[in-house]
Amino acid sequence: MPEEEQKRSLFGKIRIAWYNKQTLVHLCRQSQFSGAAMNKSFLIRSCFFLATVAGLAALFYLPYRTVKDKTIASFNAEQLLLTRQAAQGIEDVFAMYDQGLRYLAAHSAVVRLDERGRGILQDFYAIHTPVLLSVARTDNAGDLLFRVSNTSAVTPAVLDQAFAKVRPGPEPAVTDIFCGQTMFAAFTAPVFEGDLPAGNLIFLISFEQLVDKFVGPLKASQTRRTWVINRAGIVLDCPNPDHSGAHIDATTDDVQAAALLAIMKKMARGGEGTGAFTFADPQAGGGPPVLNHVVFMPVTLPGGNSWSLAVATPEHQVLANMTRFRNTWLLVSLVALAVVLTMGLFLIRILTLAGEKKKQQRIEDQLVELMEFTPIGIIVYNMDGILQYANRTAREIWQGSTSAVLDGINVFELIHPDYRNFSINRFKDALRGVTSEPAIIKVQLPGNVEKSIETSTAAIDFAGQRCGVTVIQDVTQRLRVEEEQRRLATAIANTNDSIVITNREGTIQYVNPAFTRITGYTREEALGRNPRVLKSGFHDNAFYANMWNTLLRGEVWEGRLINRKKDGSLYNELASISPVRDATGKITHFVAVKRDITHEVELESHLHQAQKMEAIGTLAGGIAHDFNNILGAIIGFTDLSLLQTPADSPIHDNLLHIRNSGRRAADLIQQILTFSRQAADRQKIPVSMAALLTETLKLLRASLPTTIDIQLHLNEPEGWVMADPVQIQQVIMNLCTNAFHAMSEKGGTLTITLERLPLADCRTAPGKTGTACIEMMVEDTGHGIDEAIIERIFDPFFTTKDPGVGTGMGLSVVHGIITDLDGMITVDSGPEGTCFTVLIPESARPALDVTPAAGEPPTGTESILVVDDERDIRETGRMMLEQLGYRVTVCEDPLQALAMIREDGGRFDLMISDQTMPGMTGTELLAEIRRIRPGLPVILCTGFSEQLTEDSARQLGARRLLMKPVSFRRLAEAVRRVLDESAEESSPAS
Structure with a gap:
């Protein structure tokens, strides 16, 4: 049977096996090993033979290697000792110079550099030459004041170059200086005269002398080499003179040894130890590289500087005494190896035949067990x-x-x-x-x-x-798991939350449809990228470092992110990022579940701004009440003084200025109330835009820096519009303040222009006025407004300023005021600046009041009760009313005033009461008076009240409501009118 068919038959029978295990074993044993099996056995014996030979060779080589290593270690220890002695010698020299340098730098004669000081420096130089090439004294500018040098060893030109490269420091220090291929060590120390720096003292030390004295003895033979480098990696001394002054990275072309470069880098770092490298000796005429053993040692210098000294010796010189031992040991090893191999061949032959049968049985049993216990x-x-x-x-x-x-x-x-x-x-x-x-x-x-x-x-x-x-x-x-995964995938695909899965390195491997809908990136664009593609720049590196530290600790990170969509717009999201671990507990992925909360954040911002405005309004109300009380006294006493002062008196003019300033202060308080939405609705009256611009810019000039130039062009001398003057002033202030912020860094020009436009040129909405209009343009030369946000600048709470700087209400309020006046505001912006254009329908010029001046204010003789808890207000009211001829009684406590009216109700013809008083308000006092004496007329006064208006005061029974501060004439007219009305109502004819 062919060899391959035998293998397939055996393998096939083992794969399918038998139901009965013993049958399977019997079938395996029926297969006979062919010639290929015998060849395999021979191959195994050959491998064992070669392994034995290699093992014996290694066994005999180990003693030789041990002796060699100990010889090299002993030699390196000896070289380290010699190198340490050389390094110590150099350190001792610099320690001696350090003491001398510090002593001389502190010596009063050297500090003054008088004749004695010069002599001391010359004597010190004479003692330490030729190692000391020069001693010099410089001033604070680095100019030489004195120098003594060995010009026979170094030319003056080279010395000048060396001193020019010296960079003294605040402490004594050693620096390396190269002038061509000549190297010096500059030892400098500062000189102080008292506590003031007076220059520096410099020792110029011959590096060549130091090397010859301490490093030269280490060169015991021509083949031994030395190196000296500094901590910056600059070669100070080496076998190749051309490399002096070069960096160690530039010296490897000749040595062609990465090991030497690595040793030099250890030396530059101040390391100490031994090593080995191959070195092609340039003096050997281009011979093969030789293995060298090197020892290196740092040399610590004063001032934090350091050198490193290295001595390298060829290995053949290190092992010169081992040559005879090596040859004898090699001969003994070869003889012993031959004997062991001969005996091993006979032993292998015997053991192979005995073990072959056991091996076959073991393989059969293993294959059967493998089939029986396979997990399939x-x-x-x-x-x-x-x-x-x-x-x-x-x-x-x-x-x-x-x-x-x-x-x-x-x-x-x-x-x-x-x-x-x-x-x-x-x-x-x-x-x-x-x-x-x-x-x-x-x-x-x-x-x-x-x-x-x-x-x-x-x-x-x-x-x-x-x-x-x-x-x-x-x-x-x-x-079941796959079905559960399908359900989970369906849920993830249909959730409104964005879900992102990344690997440990942060590469996106999955995004659900909500991610593509929220960010604008398609699935294909997102996969394979890093989530940093969404970074908006609103979070610093510390924010992301904290996030990654939390995740890599295996914890869940939760927080808010401001990210950027594909179209560049920003959005807020609430994120929860969790690590995913494998079966070993190692983190392999991260899953982020993120919900878009942009709308919620905007609502929170609006609520925060509304609360801020409410706080401002509360503060403004309190300030307005107190300020109006103070201004009431100032304006009242000023009016009285004006009545008592001749019109041609200089004091009369001063009093007029005080009165006008008081009125402006009262208007300013009204602006604060208008801004905080707490001022009562004011009537629209004809207002001169030109006059308001002039007055407002006077106030602005005092608050703007001198780097901003204000130019006012009144092409329309009056510019009458129907508006609330306080609101118009608020529009001017807001637009000018925005212009100031745009030019706050570099300054610029603020230009305000007033024009009258005919009806044909007006751009107000049709059907509103049908009149000409007044145009006001506010231009600045600032940085302009970004096109991406220019459409939102009139939105409430929108601001580009830093948090806490602006409320985002300025331009929104301006837009609301102009719209309420049937006007229009537009903006034009570019890199050269911004221009706001305001159009307001023109109003007819008010007719002049032809009623002749009343001359003296109306007077009377009635009895008036004044109730106010502020002493100045009471005294002002009393004096003004007495000046008018009235009989006045003042009272600071409303309860006391109520008691006076109960006791003698017919005594008073009129009561003037403050609204805000301790114990009882003016309206509460009014209610009690109406109960006990209904016919007594009452005038209420207030510096500020959110609830109390002219109409509500009348509904409560008051005849008039006077807003503080109250002028003399206004008080006289109001009192006379109320008394006359009360007399008419009580007369029989009525």
């Missing part, structure tokens, strides 16, 4: 489907949870009826030689157990008959 089920059945053999795995699958005996069972009867014909047909196809792909079928096993198995069937010749062999695998659990 194997069954063999005849043409009728009767089971002939099943391995242990197959028996576990077929028997299910019972111990039913499978002897003689028909395997096709165990198959589910729906799959039985399918399996029989596959068996028939296998008998015809048709190959089929693996298939999954269902089986019904004893104990009413149903399983899903994957099968693969083939036909074989078994014990003289045609049989089928089927490989089976239980996939019931796998199918």
Whole structure:
């Protein structure tokens, strides 16, 4: 039988096996080893012979290698000692110079550099020459004040070059200086006169002298080489003079040895030790490279600098004394090897024949065990489907949870009826030689157990008959897992949360449809990329470092991210990222579940801004009340002083300025209330835009830096519009403030232009006014507005300023005011600056008040009760009313005032009461007075109140509501009018 057929027959019989294990063993033993088996045995013996020879050779080589290694180690230890002595000698020299340098630098004569100091330096130089080439003293600028040098050893030009390269430091230090191929060691120390630096003291040391004195003795023979390099990797001394001053990376062309370069790098790092490298000696006339053993040692210098010294010796010089031992040991080893090999051949012959039979038996048993315990089920059945053999795995699958005996069972009867014909047909196809792909079928096993198995069937010749062999695998659990995975995949695909799976390196391996919908990236664009493609730049490196540290610790990271979509827009998401571990506990993937919370974040921002505005409003209300009380006293006393001062007096003009400033302060408080939405609705009146611009820019000039130039062009001298002047002033202030912020870094020009446009040129919405309009343009030369956000600048709460700098309400308020005036605001921006254009319908110029001035304010003689808890306000009211002729009684406590009215109600004709007082408010006092004396007229005054308006005050029974500060004339007119109205109401004719 041919060799290949014998192998296939044996292997096939072992694969299908027998139901009876002993039958399988018997079948294996019937196969005889052919000539190929004998050849295989010979090959094994030959390999064993060669292995024995190699082992014996290694055994005899080991002693020689041990002696060689110890010889090299001993030599290296000796060289390390000598090198350490040389390094210590250099360190001692520099230590001596360090003491001398510090002593001389602190010596008063050297500091002053007088004759004595110069003599000391010359004497020190004379003592230490020729190692010391020069001693020099410089000033703070580095210019030489004194120098003594050995010009016979080094030319003055070279010394000048060397000193020019010296860079003194704050502490004594040694630096390496190259001038051509001449190398110096510059030792410098600062000189102080008192606490002030006075220059430096410099020793220029001959590197050649140091090398000859300490490194030269290490060169015991012409073949031994030395190197000196500094910590920067610069070669100071080496076998090739051309390499002096070069970096070690540039010196490997000649040596052609990476090992030497590695040793030099260790030297540059201050290392100490031994090594080996090949070195092509340039003096050998291009001979072959020689293995060298090297020792290296650091040399520590003052000031933190260091050198490194290396000595290399060829190996043949190191092992010169071992040559005779090596030859004798080689001869003994060869003789012993020949004897051992001869004896080994006879022993192998004997052992091979005895072990061949045992080996065959062991292989047969191992193959049977392998088939029996393989994790894949194997069954063999005849043409009728009767089971002939099943391995242990197959028996576990077929028997299910019972111990039913499978002897003689028909395997096709165990198959589910729906799959039985399918399996029989596959068996028939296998008998015809048709190959089929693996298939999954269902089986019904004893104990009413149903399983899903994957099968693969083939036909074989078994014990003289045609049989089928089927490989089976239980996939019931796998199918359940796959179904669960399909359900999970469906849920992930349909969730609104973005789900991303990456590997440990952060490469995206899966994204669900929600990710593509939210980010704009397709699945194909995302796979294989890193999630950093979504980074917006809003988070710093520390943020991401903390995220990765948390994940790599195996913990879940949760937080908010601001990311960027494919179209460049930003979005907020709440992310939860979890690590995924494999069976060994190693992290292999990360799963991120992220929800788009952009809308929620915007709502939170709006709520935060609304709360901020509410806080501002509360603060503004409190400030307005107190300020108006203060201004009431200032303006009241000023009005009284004006009445008591001649009109041509200089003091009269000063008082007018004080009064006007007080009125402007009152208007400023009104602006604060308007901004915080707490001011009562004010009437729209004809307003001169030109006058408001002039007045507002006066206020702005004081707050803007001098780097911003303000230019006002009033091409329309008046510009009347129907508006609330405070709101118009707020528009001007907001637009100018935005322009200032745009130019805050570099400065620029702020230009405000006022024009009157005819009806044809007005762009207001049709059907609103049908009049000409007033155009105000506010231009700046700042950085402009990005096109991506220009459409959003009028949105509430939108701001480009840093958190806490702006509220995002300025332009929104401006837009609301202009829209309320039936006007229009537009913006034009570019890299050269921004221009806001405001159009407001023109109003008719108000008619001049032709009513002659009333002259003196109206007066009276009635009795008035003034109630206010502020002393200045009470005194101001009393003095103004007494100036008008009234009889005035003041009271600081509303309860006391109530008691006075109860006791003598007819005493007073009018009561003027503050609204905000401790113990009882003005409205509460009004209610009590109406109960006990309904006919007493009451005027309420307030610096600020959210609830109290003119209409609500009248509904409560007050005749008037006066907003503080109250001027003298306004108070006189209000009091007289209320008293007259009250008299008319109480007269019999009424």
